[in-house]
Amino acid sequence: MNAEAATEAKPRDREATRQRLLRAARSLFAEHGYEQVTVRMIAAAADANIALVGRYFGSKAGLFGEVLAGEPTVARVIEGDPEGLARRLGEYAAERMYSDPESPILRSLERSAGDPEIQELVRERLRNAIIAPMTAGLDGPDAQARARLATAVFLGIGTMRRLLGPEVPTPADVDRITAVFELCLRPHT
Structure with missing residues (x-):
């Protein structure tokens, strides 16, 4: 041929x-x-x-x-009624206390985030997939700072699960986590 x-x-x-x-x-x-x-x-x-x-x-x-x-994001949690955002974040974060992220790539990302070769990619993904959409849905001053704080709480829950292992959240856990997100997202008065 x-x-x-x-x-x-x-x-x-x-x-x-x-x-x-x-x-x-x-x-x-x-x-x-x-x-x-x-x-x-x-x-x-x-x-x-x-x-x-x-x-x-x-x-x-x-x-x-x-x-x-191409991986899933928390966009489905962030989108929707701004008044219910803290509750949706609280429920999603509580779910993450028990289960791994729905994506094996997100698990890989959690393990690899410190690699200097991809640190900027990780930062951009965090900014574009979580912080920017959350900021866009918040009213009032310092929306980006509030979105960053809520993101830090959200990421900390994933870190806790990785370090301590999964823990089944109770309804009281969801309420407490929701209250933390409400404080993070509320404009400073």
Whole structure:
């Protein structure tokens, strides 16, 4: 078979290759964490040339950023009636006391957030997926500062679960956490 016939037999589909790389990276990052995964591992799992990672994503960190952008966010908790935000955050945070995040990539992110190669990606994700949407839904002065404080409480609950293990939240826990979020989100008077 000549080269022209081989090209016709296996057409190049950039988007399909890009998606294979994303799927392979998502799976590997979820299983091993960012630090342990190499570009070579991702390319091999995707049955793709290693150079395509650089071409499509720029770097391993760029690929991680793309994978992260496709993951679930707390947007469903943040969206909605601003008056009920503290309660929704309280319920979601209490749920996180017991269960892991719904996404293996978010678990990987929690483990890998300190890696210097992806710290800026993590910061941007935090700003764009949580703090900015929460800020946009708050009225009054210092909305961003209040959103950042609520985010810190939210992240601290995840850290506690990781360090101490899961704990089944009680209705009283949800009420207490909701009260903390209400204090964080209320404009200073």
